[in-house]
Amino acid sequence: MRVIGLTGGIGSGKSTVTDYLSEKGYAVVDADVLARAVVATGTEGLAAVVARFGETVLLPDGNLDRKALAARVFADEEARAALNALLHGRIARAIKECLAQYRAAGAAVVFLSVPLLLETGMQSETDAVWLVDAAEEERVRRVVARDGLDAEAVRLRLAAQMPSFEKRRYAAETIDNSGAPSELYRAIDTLLEKYGF
Numbered sequence: 001m002r003v004i005g006l007t008g009g010i011g012s013g014k015s016t017v018t019d020y021l022s023e024k025g026y027a028v029v030d031a032d033v034l035a036r037a038v039v040a041t042g043t044e045g046l047a048a049v050v051a052r053f054g055e056t057v058l059l060p061d062g063n064l065d066r067k068a069l070a071a072r073v074f075a076d077e078e079a080r081a082a083l084n085a086l087l088h089g090r091i092a093r094a095i096k097e098c099l100a101q102y103r104a105a106g107a108a109v110v111f112l113s114v115p116l117l118l119e120t121g122m123q124s125e126t127d128a129v130w131l132v133d134a135a136e137e138e139r140v141r142r143v144v145a146r147d148g149l150d151a152e153a154v155r156l157r158l159a160a161q162m163p164s165f166e167k168r169r170y171a172a173e174t175i176d177n178s179g180a181p182s183e184l185y186r187a188i189d190t191l192l193e194k195y196g197f
């Protein structure tokens with residue numbers, strides 16, 4: 001089984017790529033989905049977060065209050081490191097379990113989408129990295145339109161990530177998503193054909 005790591009900065013189009021691949025029937029493992037699953041209600045992950053940060057990070061219904069937690073760790077580097085230490089191992093384990101399930105099921109290729117694939121060292125789980133990329137100002141425009149954030153806030157988040165030109169060094173393929181979605185889908189199809197997936 002080949003594991004293709006998909007990554008890219010904020011607003012580059014990772015979800016658009018994985019949606020397209022899923023629709024075509026490819027196996028996709030999405031780290032964002034697993035990151036939410038490890039702190040779902042009733043999980044040991046959520047219990048660990050509450051033990052460290054207190055019940056104030058819970059909503060009245062017992063679910064994690066993501067906004068409250070984000071506010072707690074946003075301005076406090078120590079708290080952020082503690083949260084990362086609690087969650088990173090759990091997410092990595094969940095990813096490995098998903099990959100093992102696809103392997104056991106006989107999948108020929110799995111696309112593993114991880115926003116911080118290169119920053120966290122998860123690329124060691126992959127056979128090759130495909131980078132999704134688009135011009136910075138276009139990414140800012142898309143995230144502003146999607147999330148209703150102001151452009152400056154998006155630029156700040158973007159500046160905190162590894163820059164695209166550095167990510168490109170690790171990528172076997174760079175998928176340009178600066179144009180229309182139809183061009184993105186064509187680029188993906190070309191790669192799928194190139195690798196015989």
Ligand code: ATP
Nearest residue numbers: 009010011012013014015016142146177179180181
């Ligand atoms: P994040 O890292 O913030 O989760 P992402 O890399 O998963 O983002 P997407 O959510 O796929 O990126 O794309 C960001 C936004 O831009 C979405 O609203 C998406 O619909 C839109 N988008 C993606 N590709 C294109 C495109 N080629 N043309 C226009 N809009 C696009």
